[in-house]
Amino acid sequence: MLTLIARRTLLALAMILAASALTFALIAAAPGNVAALIAERTAGPSASAELVQSIADDLGLNDPLPVRYGRWLSDSVAGDFGGSLRTGKPILEEFAERAPVTGLLLVCGGAIALIMSLTIGMLGAISNGGKIDSLLRALSLAGASTPNFFVAALLVMLFSVTLGWLPAFAGSSAASWIMPCLTIALFPCSVLSRVVRVNLQEIMSRPFATTGFAMGYTRLGVLTREALPNIAVPYLTTFGAQFTLMIIGSIVVETVFAMKGIGAFFIEAIRFRDFISMQATLLSFIMFFVFVNLFVDIICLLIDPRIRRQSNA
């Protein structure tokens, strides 16, 4: 078991390394000269070529790419992401300020997606081809195929403009967080409720479900006792993937609802061609992706007795 976890962890680290190298290379290959940009910001449009050159030398931009990557990576691992070109503040400080916003958004959105998807999936399975099942299926399809900026706009129009119930921008009040959390939860919730529904259906046709009926359980009893524990692994795997995708959703949601989170920071960095912040944010996204999935993998290993016992032996 431990060797299995250790192997997964090593694989995850390798993945982070590869993905970070790729993003570093992509951003380095992107058009635009960082040194010229800095020079332009400090000395105006008429910055001299010498200034640009000296800034490039200072930042080590003239070194070969692998050297720059190595330096950036070792600095990043030490917690030094450099300073933001836009605000001048260290990026780590920016992250520390903004991470709670994004973190809360993801946790709330994830919790909503978790509870709602299990409820909707179970209701669908209980209804089993009935009207409620068809309705929920249609809603899931609609939810999975509506882009979140559109959902956000619709929610704002309805609850802020027309009804005036909720503030259009996220602030410190709990009510102002309702719409952002709902928006970000909609897509994962739609996908996950289908996962629950489809997997429950598949498991209800397995022989051990019939055994459950034979033991004297009603359909509801078989669903909760026999089928639900058996969807844990596919559900958690998809949940992990959807949870990490929510960070992409946070880029849009934080922008629409004017939240000071990491997603919004990323968009601002792109807008200002703040390459250093972009790189740092992407690295943090990659680490988030890989670690969440690693965590889910390990949980799945612990849940499934077939895998757990095998690796013990």
Place this chain on the structure above:
Amino acid sequence: MNKLKKEPLFKVKDLVIDLYTEQVSVRAVDSVNLEVNAGEILAVVGESGSGKTVMTLGPLGLLPEGVSVDIRGQSQCSGQDLLNKPARELAKLRGENFGIIFQDPISALNPMKKVGPQLASQAVRLRGVSKQQGKEIAIELLQRTGIPDPEDRYNRYPHEMSGGMLQRVMIALALVGNPKILIADEPITALDATVQAQILELLKDIQCRENIAIILITHDISVVAQMADQVAVLYAGRIAEYGTMEDVLTRPVHPYTKGLLSSVPDLRSKRGENASGPAGITGSPPDQSSLLPGCRFVERCPVAQTFCSKFRPPLEVLPHLSQRHFVACPVAVESTIEQMEGEAYEQ
């Protein structure tokens, strides 16, 4: 104690089961009458698709999901009507009166649950005992079904046990509620030959000790010979022949039963000695989605007459001493009676 008019423990009367999808409907069970008494083993024999499982598990609401079922007729257990019962009550009745054993124990047990606690929670639920007592009952049942070292096996997951052991666990699970009837749907088909005999012995042993009725669904004639008191031979959803094991196996009347018995290779005959091998039956069962008026076996029948394809053969009783030998073939019945009269005349 009422010996004059003993009500059977389980019976089906004029049972018709239609299975249908959007495209086709199949009459899987066509007007079947059967009875099982306490302490009796009824073997339901037939080839795959003959309706054995549908007939037995259908009235209990145990057909797999995704198939639409229409059940008519009567099905009773200790006088209680099984059809037209609300799902909740039927579920309760299933748990309390029936124990069911399936063909493949590996897929019939929940892979996420340890076998012992499954038994224990079922004991708590059906017998209303405490958790500790539930565990004791579970271990005792594991022991009773011949599982060595039951305390250790208690905490095993299904994938950690062999097929034979798991079938014993299934039997233990079926016995938790002290059922009146055990339904064994091809209980040994998926097991190794060496284990098969042990499981049959265990079933027989349980039936003797607990006076439980067993409905044994099988296609294996040797199993029938070894186990059954009564035999019902099913062909394409109808009963072809029904009677005591001795009558049906030693004095088969219906041409299908005869064919079925002749399909069994005789192991005692040396190779080459009986060059013809098992005779068997030519052809394959009819398509049950298109209903013809006559006998279902007519196309494969060696003694078929022209009227056979026009009228459904009634289930007639044969004048044996037992008076419990039914055959759905007027042609065969007539020739058998002639033969018997001939024998009597010679004597």
